[in-house]
Structure formats: structure tokens, C-alpha cells
Amino acid sequence: MLTKILYLSLGGAAGTLSRYFLSGVAQRMAGGSFPAGTFAVNMAGCLLFGAVWGFFENRLLPGSEVRLLVLTGFMGAFTTFSTYMFETANLVKSAQMAMALVNVVGQSVAGLALVLTGIALGRLL
Numbered sequence: 421m422l423t424k425i426l427y428l429s430l431g432g433a434a435g436t437l438s439r440y441f442l443s444g445v446a447q448r449m450a451g452g453s454f455p456a457g458t459f460a461v462n463m464a465g466c467l468l469f470g471a472v473w474g475f476f477e478n479r480l481l482p483g484s485e486v487r488l489l490v491l492t493g494f495m496g497a498f499t500t501f502s503t504y505m506f507e508t509a510n511l512v513k514s515a516q517m518a519m520a521l522v523n524v525v526g527q528s529v530a531g532l533a534l535v536l537t538g539i540a541l542g543r544l545l
Contacts, residue, residue, distance in 0.1 A: 464499075470502075
């Protein structure tokens with residue numbers, strides 16, 4: 421169990437630092453009020469998650485330590501948006517278009533509503 425925690429921690433630290441760096445660079449380059457840094461991180465995360473998954477899927481079966489380090493630790497700290505899109509892509513690949521649409525619209529609408537609700541609750545405290 422300690423080894424798993426170590427892999428998660430190392431991957432998570434690397435993902436967090438990578439997110440911070442890329443987000444900052446992208447935001448400074450874009451300027452303005454659009455959250456370009458978050459957008460860049462989410463898009464990079466989707467590409468990277470897909471590339472890592474495709475590599476593992478077609479070439480080798482990684483051990484659980486590698487999955488913990490790269491997919492759960494690094495990618496989880498870098499962006500969970502990539503996991504959300506990967507799961508949606510799997511629904512599309514398996515021809516579950518209605519479920520894919522529910523996932524995208526549901527998480528987007530519910531997420532926005534819950535952030536606004538959380539802000540309102542936080543202001544009451």
C-alpha cells in the first residue's frame with residue numbers, strides 16, 4: 421500500500437507542477453479574460469491521455485504501478501477533464517450516443533449549477 425501511495429504522490433506532484441506551468445504560460449501568451457490556461461491544459465490532457473492509453477493498449481500492458489503513476493497520479497493531477505472525455509469517447513465508440521450526450525451535457529450543466537450553488541453557500545457561511 422505504501423508503494424501505491426508513493427506512485428500516486430510522485431505522479432500527482434509531477435501533474436500538478438506541469439498543470440501550473442502550462443496553464444501559466446498559456447494564459448500569459450493569450451492574455452485577456454478567457455481562461456486560456458485551463459483550456460490549454462484540458463486539451464493537452466486529452467491528447468496526452470489518449471496517446472498514453474493508445475500506447476499501452478496497442479503495445480504493452482503496463483503494470484499497476486505504471487497505471488497509478490501515469491494515468492491516475494499524473495493525469496489525475498494534471499486534469500480530470502481528460503478522463504471525462506476519454507469515458508465519453510468510449511461511450512461514442514460503443515455506439516451509446518445518448519449516454520455520451522447525457523454525460524457531456526449533464527456534467528457541464530450540473531457542474532456549472534453546482535459551482536454557482538457552492539459559491540452562494542460559501543458566501544452564506
